[in-house]
Amino acid sequence: MSSSTGLLFSYALGAIFAIGGILFMLLLDDRGLLFGIPYLVIGLLLIGGVRASQRRRKARVEADEPPARSDEA
Numbered sequence: 203m204s205s206s207t208g209l210l211f212s213y214a215l216g217a218i219f220a221i222g223g224i225l226f227m228l229l230l231d232d233r234g235l236l237f238g239i240p241y242l243v244i245g246l247l248l249i250g251g252v253r254a255s256q257r258r259r260k261a262r263v264e265a266d267e268p269p270a271r272s273d274e275a
Contacts, residue, residue: 212252220245 223242227234 209252209256212248216245216248216252218245219248 219241223238223240223245225238226241227238230237
């Protein structure tokens with residue numbers, strides 16, 4: 203994902219799922235864990251996936267840069 207809008211949207215969506223999962227676990231009495239854990243896991247997977255893709259993208263960009271030349275010789 204190359205656009206900053208898409209990156210922001212992905213992080214926001216992951217945060218909404220993670221926060222919603224925590225709120226489900228805290229506020230629902232009988233089925234808090236039943237609904238909360240899957241939403242929390244989905245949110246964390248979204249956030250982790252975006253972070254991993256950004257790290258891979260950064261490593262790929264750094265690998266494509268030509269090495270710095272030294273004009274000492």
